[in-house]
Amino acid sequence: MLPGATHKTNEGPLNAMDVKPVTLEGADIRMVPLTEAHEAEVFAILDPTLTQWFPKPMQTREDVRAYIAEALAWQRAGTAVPFATTQRASGKLVGTTRFANIDRANKRAEIGWTLVARAHQRSAANTEAKLLMLTHAFETWGCIRVEFKTDSLNIQSRTALTRLGATEEGIFRNHVICASGRLRHSVYFSITNDEWPSVKQRLVRRLAAGGRADG
Numbered sequence: 001m002l003p004g005a006t007h008k009t010n011e012g013p014l015n016a017m018d019v020k021p022v023t024l025e026g027a028d029i030r031m032v033p034l035t036e037a038h039e040a041e042v043f044a045i046l047d048p049t050l051t052q053w054f055p056k057p058m059q060t061r062e063d064v065r066a067y068i069a070e071a072l073a074w075q076r077a078g079t080a081v082p083f084a085t086t087q088r089a090s091g092k093l094v095g096t097t098r099f100a101n102i103d104r105a106n107k108r109a110e111i112g113w114t115l116v117a118r119a120h121q122r123s124a125a126n127t128e129a130k131l132l133m134l135t136h137a138f139e140t141w142g143c144i145r146v147e148f149k150t151d152s153l154n155i156q157s158r159t160a161l162t163r164l165g166a167t168e169e170g171i172f173r174n175h176v177i178c179a180s181g182r183l184r185h186s187v188y189f190s191i192t193n194d195e196w197p198s199v200k201q202r203l204v205r206r207l208a209a210g211g212r213a214d215g
Contacts, residue, residue, distance in 0.1 A: 034082035041093040152185040165199035
């Protein structure tokens with residue numbers, strides 16, 4: 001667990017793969033359960049290119065409402081834990097993300113469906129969010145694998161995942177039919193429990209350097 005970080009639920013301490021809404025708190029950010037009440041704040045951080053690589057880009061309040069409704073439906077099904085990422089000092093929304101495709105039997109989860117306000121991309125806030133989520137997955141849930149996927153054309157995301165320390169595993173061709181009708185190829189990345197200690201050290205160093213270091 002991160003120094004000073006806390007993991008909270010409304011129902012006591014978490015057990016391994018006890019998948020419930022949770023608050024993850026670091027030095028500068030607080031990741032709280034995403035709710036319908038965050039709709040206006042999520043819409044406020046959107047710009048025309050922020051979700052261009054989503055299978056269905058978000059442009060309207062209705063799109064944001066559907067994004068949140070999907071996240072909460074998956075949460076009720078026990079396969080997702082969605083977050084609103086906020087600054088501790090101001091309470092201002094930085095973005096939103098989620099654990100999804102949670103597989104308790106095989107101790108794995110995916111991190112994705114991530115929105116980060118343009119001003120906070122490649123920032124300490126984004127680095128700390130990943131560190132908090134990965135720490136929770138590996139050290140609280142006892143995951144043996146955390147996975148990520150992105151559009152094969154999204155070079156920025158692929159670069160960021162490599163910088164994170166994730167391993168690129170391969171491309172799922174014709175994986176998703178986008179709203180535009182384009183067939184998306186998805187690139188899969190993962191971090192395993194064996195790799196986690198070195199990835200954690202990398203993220204801690206990057207955070208100490210302000211969130212932008214590649215080491």
